[in-house]
Amino acid sequence: MTAIQELEERTRSTAGAVGRSVVSIGRDGRGTGYVVGVGRVLTNAHNLRDRTTQVRFVDGEPAQASVVGSDVDGDLVVLEVDTGEAPVLDWASDPVTAGDTVVVAAAGQHVLRVTWGQVTGVERGFRGPRGRPVHGALEHTAPAARGSSGAPVLNGAGQVVGVNTHRLEHGFYLARAADTELRAAVAAMQEGRSIEPVRLGVALAPGAVARRLRRAVGLADREGVLVRTVVEGSPAGTAGIAVGDLLVTAGGRALSTPDDVIAALSGLRPGDDLVVDLVRGETGSTVTVRFPDQP
Structure with missing residues (x-):
């Protein structure tokens, strides 16, 4: 055959x-x-x-x-x-x-x-x-x-x-x-x-916009995504993430676009946690975002 x-x-x-x-x-x-x-x-x-x-x-x-x-x-x-x-x-x-x-x-x-x-x-x-x-x-x-x-x-x-x-x-x-x-x-x-899908509850600006905005206020360039809005009572807000924060990594994944954040959230379910590294001004910190069982 x-x-x-x-x-x-x-x-x-x-x-x-x-x-x-x-x-x-x-x-x-x-x-x-x-x-x-x-x-x-x-x-x-x-x-x-x-x-x-x-x-x-x-x-x-x-x-x-x-x-x-x-x-x-x-x-x-x-x-x-x-x-x-x-x-x-x-x-x-x-x-x-x-x-x-x-x-x-x-x-x-x-x-x-x-x-x-x-x-x-x-x-x-x-x-x-x-x-x-x-x-x-x-x-x-x-x-x-x-x-x-x-x-x-x-x-x-x-x-x-x-x-x-x-x-x-x-x-x-x-x-x-x-x-x-x-x-x-x-x-x-x-x-x-x-x-x-679980959601952070933020609006984000991609890396290129984040760098431009940081330069405008005299801050050093850093790779990441900039938080432009935080929904009140959202998982991000409850974890302490604020407007102006630069999110650098999420779940160990480096961030440069909003899609990177979505990829880091992929597979997570209500009740899971996500570790996020961020920079506020020039100071770095780590927060744990907890997604409630009932989103």
């Missing part, structure tokens, strides 16, 4: 194995979702218009679904809907690497499309629906038509290695990698949780 024949066989077998588990999202088929549990469908948050939406299985009638759990900043929601006998798709046990072949099964516009391509990169990033950066995405070349957001990206065994998010230019696509963090989030959403 030639390499092309092997790819053809893999694509056909994947279509047969996962087709019943893939759904179109919305009356117009604007997105794709797939079965992650009995009565549970995963899709992208940006595919929804409100808390309810129509889903259509490839071999069935349309049904009304409702949001049971969400992670809007991560661009994910879990819907509750009757999944019937549709199989639950398995997570892959091993991550993919650049050069691996992947298959995408999408049902946008109410048509099942199964295509294959290669992983061209990992540890990519994009911004979620509310502008918050999402890290650790994989990039691939499996062609995806309109309505492919939320489609499962599969390995050769038909296991999920990622969740399609959006098209890049020149035939490249991004997907949320099915890593430990994503799987934990999906499990929590299936149980009815809505995941909100």
Whole structure:
């Protein structure tokens, strides 16, 4: 069997194995979702218009679904809907690497499309629906038509290695990698949780602006992000962070942009702590920010 024949066989077998588990999202088929549990469908948050939406299985009638759990900043929601006998798709046990072949099964516009391509990169990033950066995405070349957001990206065994998010230019696509963090989030959403990231409660100026402002008042240049606003009663305010402070590190991560702060907060949950090094004027200090159990 030639390499092309092997790819053809893999694509056909994947279509047969996962087709019943893939759904179109919305009356117009604007997105794709797939079965992650009995009565549970995963899709992208940006595919929804409100808390309810129509889903259509490839071999069935349309049904009304409702949001049971969400992670809007991560661009994910879990819907509750009757999944019937549709199989639950398995997570892959091993991550993919650049050069691996992947298959995408999408049902946008109410048509099942199964295509294959290669992983061209990992540890990519994009911004979620509310502008918050999402890290650790994989990039691939499996062609995806309109309505492919939320489609499962599969390995050769038909296991999920990622969740399609959006098209890049020149035939490249991004997907949320099915890593430990994503799987934990999906499990929590299936149980009815809505995941909100912890927040410091500050507005920040990036390093270049911070240096310019420090020079303007005669302070030495330091790398960091400048606190411009502190929300009253926020975790930052309770920890003693004040307007004019220069945040230098957070959780051991050096800071030069607001996105660095968001990366330092990634993975933290209510009840966790974050150690922040800061400079006030010319004096350095360390504070511990505690995120309350009920944000």
